[in-house]
Every structure is written in C-alpha cells, then in structure tokens.
Amino acid sequence: MADIQIVEVAPRDGLQNERTLVSTADKAALVRRALDAGISRVEVTAFAHPERVPQMADAEAVMAEVRDDPRLRSIGLVLNRRGLDRAVAAGCHEATVVVVVSDGLAVRNQGADTAAQVAAWQAMADDARAAGLATTVILAAAFGCPFDGEVSIDRVLEVARGVLDGGPDELAIADTIGVGVPAQVRSIVAGLRTLDAGIPLRAHFHNTRNTGYANALAAVESGVTVLDASAGGIGGCPFAPGATGNIATEDLGYLLSRSGVETGVDLASIAATGTWISDLVGYPQAPAMLGRAGGFPG
Template sequence: MTGEEIPASTIPVVEIVEVAPRDGLQNEKKVLPTEIKAELVRRSLDAGLRRIEVTAFARPDRVPQMADAEALLSEVTSDPRLTSIGLVLNRKGLDRAVAAGCDEITAVVVASDGLALRNQGADTKAQIEAWHTIAADAREAGIKASVIIAAAFGCPFDGEVSTERVLEVAKGVLDAGPDELAIADTIGVGVPAQVRAIVGGIRQLDADIQLRAHFHNTRNTGYANALAAVESGVTVLDASTGGIGGCPFAPGATGNIGTEDLLYLLDRSGVRTSTAIDASQVAATGTWISDQLGLPQAPAMLGRAGWFPAP
C-alpha cells in the first residue's frame, strides 16, 4: 500500500467475480477443449478467486465456445471452494443451469432495443418480462439470481444510451427482487461520469441492492470506470484473467478488464478484496490461458510489467 495507513473499518471491500471462463472465452475465436476450461477454473480457485462465471447456457450453434456448458460444470462443481455462476438468456437456459448444478445464475436484460433484438430476438420490455419469470423460478429452485443490464453505457446499433433509459430498465428489473444488480459496459464506451450517474440513480431506486459492475477496456477507460464504481458504492466487480475476451462489435479491440491489473489498481488505491487473491498467480494463469488461445501475449499488463514495488 502507499501513503498513510487507513483505518481497517473505512477501507472499501470489493468482491471479484472471475469471468474469463465465460465472457473471456466466449468472445475469443479459438474454441478450447473442456479440460482446458476446467483447468482455468481450478487455477483461478488456486489463486484465491471464489466466485466464478463458469459458462453460459446458450445455443451451441450461436455460441460454439459455450457448447460444453454441462460437461464443464460436471468437471468443477465438486470443488467446495467454487461458487459457480451460469449466464442465462431465457427460461430454457435457467432449466439447464439448475440441472447442471450452478450455484447462481445471471440473467441478461439489454438496455437498448437495437442490441436486444439482435442478441436475443426480443426487445428490452420483453426481456424484462422474461427476467421476472426467471427470477421467480430461480427462487423456487433455491439458487441466487442476479440480473445484468447490458449496453448500459452505449449500443453498437442505437448509439447513445441515456442514463434515464438505464434507470428505467433498472426499475423494471428491480421489481423482480434480484439478489444482485449488475451494469455492463458491453462495448467499452463508458466513462467515470456515466458510472457515477448510473450508480447514483440506481441507489435512489434501491438503497440496499448489491451492485456489481462489468467493464470492458475497449477504449482504455475500463479501469477508470472500475475505480469510479467502487468510489460510488459498487461492491462487486467482474474481471477476466489475462484480460482475455475481445469485443464482438469492435474488431481487434481489447475486451474485459484484466483481473490481475484490477487487483493491482485496487491494492494501490487502498481497496481490499473479499478474499485473499494472489495477483502474481492470476497473472501467470493469464499468460497460460493466452498461450492456449494462441495469442501473442496476454492483453493484461501485470504479467509483463510485474508488481510494484517488487516483492
């Protein structure tokens, strides 16, 4: 840490959700075998990460990278360290997630109709209605249900997405009583001012909801947005080991913020993580998974630059 000592009671605590096995791999061109994905999950657990978005329950013909969802979960769910999250888009996805033994599900509601229709074949209003059914059925099945508002900072088809629009969607999804509400900068266009406005608006709608944020670093604003989110009261951040996962709407651009780089930022900013995570071990895993994907190097920087000051 740097600077003066901060009283432990005032230090923010943030939970990291590791999303490399899902959002990281889903947007990479190379489809990895199930055993490599399982090894990625195990290495993440060994590094101290505990809550991991393992897979998505999507159509195999649309998302071939996630075609082995059930097989992958069967390889890792017996590990008592793991809290497994499955991404679902509809009721069928929920049924698959429950049958596969997921501890939690995250449902998707897209803030813009343009991306909503192209991604899921239903507009935002219909997705909110579907989420209400998913939330109720997940509760009945005894698993936690989060909802993520995608394209909350901008849409590749509709352009700007206003804060008012995001808050309108947030009100609709909050009515179903999610265990957690997430906001996602799906295409990496957001800036800290938007983060503060959206988080502040959601807090006015529900002061107690657990907030999670998912940022992409497509335009080098992802880490600034993550810190702004923490400073605004967000307590859960998504990140991807190695920074893997491109942006499907911006060819050649980087995708998710890297877990190891985020850990460095949080540590040097006086923010604790909810579990002890070995950033060097995460960085080594980032180098390994990037090699498995055939990337020239991991998009994340810590594996190359190293920690400061050096251990």
C-alpha cells in the first residue's frame, strides 16, 4: 500500500460541535501541535455564520495566528461564496467546499438542496482557482443521511459528476454520521474511479458505530491517498445521536503504521495532543485509545 497523508481536522470538525468554547490562543496552539507532530495539512477553521457555528466565530483571528508558519498548509471549510471570500481574505492555502449528497441534510444544514449546492460550487470554482486556492469538494452524508436514510451509490455518483464538472483539485467522501461499512467504501471509491481515474481521493470517517477505522483501512486498500482524522477523536455530528466523534489521528496513525503504511506522524506527540485537547474541552478521558494504552512495541 502507498504512503498516506493525514489531514488534521481537530481545529475545525473536532471543535465545531463541542459545547465548551475554546480560545483563539488554544486553537492556534492545537494547530501548532499538529505541525510539531509532522502533519502539514490542517483544517484550521470553518468560515460559517458565527450564530450557527459559534465555535468558529474567530475564524479570521485563528488564521492570523498561524498562517505565517511555513510548515502549514492551511485549509478552510466553506459552505458558500461568502465563506470562500473570507477564506481567501484570511490567507488560506486551500478551501474545502461542502456539498451534501442527501437533500434532507443539505436543506437542514445549509438551507439549500443538493442541486443548489452543486451549482454554487460550480459558480465558485473558477474564482477559487483565480485566487490561488487549491480546492477540495467533500461529498457529505455519502454513506447515509439522518433524515433521508439510505443513500444509494447511484445518488453519490450523480452528485459527484456535477462536482467534477467544476474541476476540483481533490474529491472527498464523508461518512458524516458514522453509518458506513467497508463494503460501501469499496463500492463508492470504485464508482468514483469510473468517473475520473486520476482525481486524488480523500476520505472522512466518524466512529459513531465503531466502523471508522475499518472504513479507513478499506479506503486505503481501495486507493484513497488522504484521510481526515482528529487528535483525541474529539468532535461529532450534531445530527447523529450518540455520536462519538471523528476517527482519532493517533489511533489511525498506529493502525496504518502497523499495517506497513507510512504517514510521517509522530504518534506519541499527537497522542499527547489528543489528551490535551480532550481535557481542554471537558472530556473525562480522550475517546482515542493510543494515549491510554501506548504504542507497541513500547
């Protein structure tokens, strides 16, 4: 298997739905700790409406704290043109644009159905490129929707076709509510390859039903080269009852390393960060396991 790049998403997806508000200084420290552990691509923040996502209300301030670090390849999550403009002005290197595959979640999350979100992405694509931003489009709820239920692979591919027409630099699939299984991963990736054999693929998994790591390994075995993960395993989707968060960076790194796949991540360092950020947001113990059990061999 090829080497895998991990994108650290704790500063955005990890913190976004936590009840405890984290200071700008601590968010910047979280980004720097990820860089210290050898991770270069970091989803620093989301450019969303502060009333809807109060944890991300200081998006520009966080970017101002970290954007000059030469180690950082900064990613800003955007939902619309306003978000893209803010990401450009804040100095992000990349924008991840969200397109929700299911209309039920699309409307509740962004106030627009899937077709409108695809059209919005297509309208933004050229401007993002002109501004020098690399772009990823993430197909959210690609494995299931809390409102519409099952999401068929045909639906995923239909939406992906429209997204690919906009020419993203990378395409991502997200199991937003943590319902996916490896068979779905393999089918979706194979289907996407029939649409574009060369587009770099990224995957984002939640461990809500304890399948996130199995899905990550299936993605790697299917040819996905980039995986999202969150230090400590913090975060989760507000639409997923009992959500236990993203797959943990340290646990994913351990799984891949022991499977012969290199990530370049210092596992002891990122495990310490996972423990630190989990304590900061009020977890009695980090959801991640590596910080508890330690690596092997010791």
